[in-house]
Amino acid sequence: MKIAITGKGGVGKTTFSSMLSRMFAEDGYRVVAVDADPDANLALALGFPRDVYDSLVPISDMKKLVSDRTAAETGTFNKMFKLNPKVDDIPDNYCKEHNGVRLLTLGTVDSGGSGCVCPEHVLLKRLCSHLILQNKDVVVMDMEAGIEHLGRGTAQGVDAFIVVVEPGERSLQTYRKVKKLGNDIGVKKVFVVGNKIRNKEDEEFIIQNLENGEALGFIYYNQDVINSDRSNQSPYDTSEETREQVRVIRDRLMSLQNLK
Numbered sequence: 001m002k003i004a005i006t007g008k009g010g011v012g013k014t015t016f017s018s019m020l021s022r023m024f025a026e027d028g029y030r031v032v033a034v035d036a037d038p039d040a041n042l043a044l045a046l047g048f049p050r051d052v053y054d055s056l057v058p059i060s061d062m063k064k065l066v067s068d069r070t071a072a073e074t075g076t077f078n079k080m081f082k083l084n085p086k087v088d089d090i091p092d093n094y095c096k097e098h099n100g101v102r103l104l105t106l107g108t109v110d111s112g113g114s115g116c117v118c119p120e121h122v123l124l125k126r127l128c129s130h131l132i133l134q135n136k137d138v139v140v141m142d143m144e145a146g147i148e149h150l151g152r153g154t155a156q157g158v159d160a161f162i163v164v165v166e167p168g169e170r171s172l173q174t175y176r177k178v179k180k181l182g183n184d185i186g187v188k189k190v191f192v193v194g195n196k197i198r199n200k201e202d203e204e205f206i207i208q209n210l211e212n213g214e215a216l217g218f219i220y221y222n223q224d225v226i227n228s229d230r231s232n233q234s235p236y237d238t239s240e241e242t243r244e245q246v247r248v249i250r251d252r253l254m255s256l257q258n259l260k
């Protein structure tokens with residue numbers, strides 16, 4: 001299963017991605033967590049030690065890797081390079097692992113618009129479509145905020161988008177846009193997770209505004225989550241209540257995807 005976690009800025013995509021990844025790993029799945037946000041910080045939410053975090057080099061910054069595999073110079077545009085670079089060894093060789101989760105940091109691709117065909121982009125796109133190898137593999141992609149980049153490629157071919165929303169109109173509007181875009185690029189399943197919920201009215205507000213969309217569940221506002229962010233810990237380790245709420249969401253997702 002390959003899912004992309006999307007939504008408006010600051011709604012809790014990285015928090016949720018990290019907790020979902022850790023949960024699948026703890027339950028014996030082979031998990032690759034993909035940090036697809038150029039402003040990468042998934043490693044911290046996964047609980048990676050600071051020194052490992054500081055040493056992470058995004059794939060797009062590995063100039064030699066990109067040029068070796070695509071037979072092109074990075075930063076070039078519309079020149080000749082391989083469109084089918086070898087990527088199968090990259091997850092094993094370039095992921096960092098912690099708490100059973102393998103992390104892949106994609107980095108920034110200077111895109112020339114939606115039709116970008118620079119070598120970095122081709123490599124990342126091919127890499128992302130190669131991440132699922134076995135049945136018990138789960139790929140969780142923590143996406144950049146907003147929707148502009150979603151059509152560009154790395155999120156194409158996912159089984160589902162999960163849109164994290166807050167109980168407010170602005171993040172729900174982002175959800176509606178993602179849903180439409182999902183239809184346009186062939187991602188049929190677009191689920192919702194409500195985050196920073198305070199009470200039943202918040203849950204109701206979200207449900208009433210989904211236009212037949214599917215809410216996988218709700219995560220309540222929790223000071224422990226804030227504190228974990230302040231102390232560079234994984235919310236998975238510090239916030240038991242939130243972890244149980246994520247478990248309900250995870251189980252619902254698996255039943256909808258027919259997974260055991």
Ligand SMILES: Nc1ncnc2c1ncn2[C@@H]1O[C@H](COP(=O)(O)OP(=O)(O)OP(=O)(O)O)[C@@H](O)[C@H]1O
Nearest residue numbers: 009010011012013014015145220221222225226229
């Ligand atoms: N359930 C929650 N309760 C309290 N605080 C939360 C909750 N979920 C997330 N937060 C806090 O909200 C802030 C933003 O969370 P996070 O970084 O996960 O959002 P994001 O959607 O990934 O943001 P960005 O768009 O910048 O990537 C963080 O300080 C985080 O600790």
Ligand SMILES: [Mg+2]
Nearest residue numbers: 013014015037
């Ligand atoms: Mg984030």
